[in-house]
Amino acid sequence: MLTPPETPPPDIRVVRHDPDGALSWMTAICGPHQLKVGRPSRLQFHHSGGVLRSMATRMGVIEYGTDVTIGIHDKTPLNSYSLSLPLDGEQELASGGRRVRSDRDTGVIVTPDINQELAIAGNCRKLLVAIPRPAMRQVLEELLQRPAEQPLLFDPSMDAANGGPAAWWRMVRHMLGELETAGGLYTNSAFSGDLEKALIKGLILAQPNNYSAELHQAEGRKPPHYLVKARDFIHANARDELCIEDIEAAAGVGRSTLFDAFRQHVGLAPMAYLKNFRLEQVRRQLLEDRSGHNVSAIAVDWGFSHLGRFSADYRKRFGEAPSQTVARRQR
Numbered sequence: 001m002l003t004p005p006e007t008p009p010p011d012i013r014v015v016r017h018d019p020d021g022a023l024s025w026m027t028a029i030c031g032p033h034q035l036k037v038g039r040p041s042r043l044q045f046h047h048s049g050g051v052l053r054s055m056a057t058r059m060g061v062i063e064y065g066t067d068v069t070i071g072i073h074d075k076t077p078l079n080s081y082s083l084s085l086p087l088d089g090e091q092e093l094a095s096g097g098r099r100v101r102s103d104r105d106t107g108v109i110v111t112p113d114i115n116q117e118l119a120i121a122g123n124c125r126k127l128l129v130a131i132p133r134p135a136m137r138q139v140l141e142e143l144l145q146r147p148a149e150q151p152l153l154f155d156p157s158m159d160a161a162n163g164g165p166a167a168w169w170r171m172v173r174h175m176l177g178e179l180e181t182a183g184g185l186y187t188n189s190a191f192s193g194d195l196e197k198a199l200i201k202g203l204i205l206a207q208p209n210n211y212s213a214e215l216h217q218a219e220g221r222k223p224p225h226y227l228v229k230a231r232d233f234i235h236a237n238a239r240d241e242l243c244i245e246d247i248e249a250a251a252g253v254g255r256s257t258l259f260d261a262f263r264q265h266v267g268l269a270p271m272a273y274l275k276n277f278r279l280e281q282v283r284r285q286l287l288e289d290r291s292g293h294n295v296s297a298i299a300v301d302w303g304f305s306h307l308g309r310f311s312a313d314y315r316k317r318f319g320e321a322p323s324q325t326v327a328r329r330q331r
Contacts, residue, residue: 012047012048012049012050012051012058012060013047013048014045014046014047014048015044015045015046016043016045017043017044017045018040018043019035019037019040019043021045022035022043022045022064023035025045025047026047026062029058029080029130030078030079030080030082030110030130031076031077031078031079031080031112032076032077032078032079033070033071033072033073033076033078034069034070034071034072034073035068035069035070035071036068036069036070036071037064037066037067037068038066038067038068039066039067042065042066042122043064043065043066043068044063044064044065044066045062045063045064045065046061046062046063046065047060047061047062047128048060048061049061049128049176049179049180050176050179050180050186052175052179052186052192052193052195052196052199053192053193053287054192054193054196054197054284054287055131055132055134055135055138055193055196055197055200056132056135057129057130057131057132057135057196057199057200058080058128058129058130059127059128059129059130059172059175059176059179060127060128060176061087061125061126061127061128061176062084062125062126062128063124063125063126064120064122064124065122066122067119067120067121067122068119068120068122069117069118069119069120070110070117070118070119070120071116071117072110072114072115072116072117072118073115074113074114074115077112077113078110078111078112078113078133079112079132079133080112080130080131080132080133081109081110081111081112081130081131081133081136081152081154082109082110082128082129082130083107083108083109083110083128083129083130083131083158083203084102084107084108084110084126084127084128084129085102085104085106085107085108085126085127085158085160085169085172086102086103086104086124086125086126086127087104087125087126087127088104088123088124088125089103089121089122089123089124089125089126090102090103090121090124091108091118091119091120091121091124091126092118092119093108093110093116093117093118093119093156094116094117094118094119095110095111095114095115095116095117095156096114096116096156098156098157100156100157102157104160105159105160105161106157106158106159106160106161107127107157107158107159107160107165107169108156108157108158109154109155109156109158109207110156111151111152111153111154111156112133112151113151114153116156127169127172127173127176129172131200131203132319133319134317134318134319134320135196135200136152136200136204137152138317138318139197139200139201139204140152140204140211141267142201143201143204143205143215143218144211144214144215144218144267145218145223145265145266145267146266146267146268147267147268148211150210152204152209152210152211153209153210154207154208154209155207155208155209158207163206164202164205164206164207165206165207167202167206168199168202168203168206168207171199171202172199175195175199190288193284193287223261223265224261224265226251226252226253226257226258226261227251227258227261227262227265227266229250229251229252230247230250230251230258230261230262230270231273233246233247233250233251234247234270234273234274234277235277238274238277238278238281238302238303239301239302239303240303241303242274242303244270244271247270247271247274258270275313276317278302278303278304279313279314279317279318280317281302282298282299282302282304282310282314282322283314283318283325285298285302286298286322286325286326287325295322295323295326299322310322
């Protein structure tokens with residue numbers, strides 16, 4: 001029987017010689033999948049790396065030491081987008097009727113919710129980046145300035161030698177090196193959180209996906225001045241008890257004009273935008289706060305009076321309960 005998935009610590013150093021142990025470890029990082037090992041006695045699974053705490057992005061280097069095949073099924077989707085680039089050896093991804101050969105010049109992206117199979121050669125030692133689905137969705141919606149109705153789907157083949165995708169992989173190498181040597185700086189979420197968001201944002205902008213055309217068009221759209229005033233007012237007064245009339249007065253326009261601008265440029269009504277902003281500030285404080293304040297006190301401080309509804313909204317937004325965020329920070 002397969003043992004429950006382990007919980008990788010912030011500093012990852014692990015060796016496994018049994019298929020169940022390797023599968024359990026990687027399931028905790030990327031989500032449920034199958035592991036087929038042709039010669040189990042030759043398995044020498046190694047994983048080293050680290051975790052960016054703000055959104056739980058994991059990056060590191062892995063190898064299996066023998067030929068293996070990873071199977072991903074849409075009925076049990078992954079928890080994370082898994083990106084890998086061989087440092088040595090090769091792998092091949094079968095996805096959507098395509099076969100992508102991956103070596104030092106070509107990475108692959110394993111996207112959740114799609115049937116895929118990744119064959120990894122025994123001599124393959126590779127970079128691995130696992131980005132949780134809620135983190136990817138959150139950054140995508142910030143770029144779109146609206147909710148994302150469809151899952152984010154990347155082209156599975158990622159150029160690691162030219163253009164924006166290659167620059168992204170260089171950024172990964174730099175950040176991984178700093179994670180292993182920088183100590184306290186990269187464990188400070190106030191610093192690493194911005195870098196983590198930049199990493200995810202860079203991936204979405206550099207790698208072709210089903211939102212690329214819209215994101216390209218959005219670059220030239222400048223929001224009206226009254227929308228900027230409304231957003232600045234929300235950010236400055238989010239801890240206070242605000243109503244829609246307060247936001248209208250700050251923007252200096254009527255309700256219909258304000259709602260049209262929010263729908264066009266943000267994809268949310270003003271009060272929904274306020275709620276999302278408050279949730280993000282609660283999460284940031286949970287990850288950074290060392291004062292001993294409990295979750296309820298922080299939530300109330302940011303304007304959430306109904307704690308049950310807050311908890312449900314938080315889980316829907318970030319894919320985990322507030323208590324899980326606190327536990328990850330404490331680890």
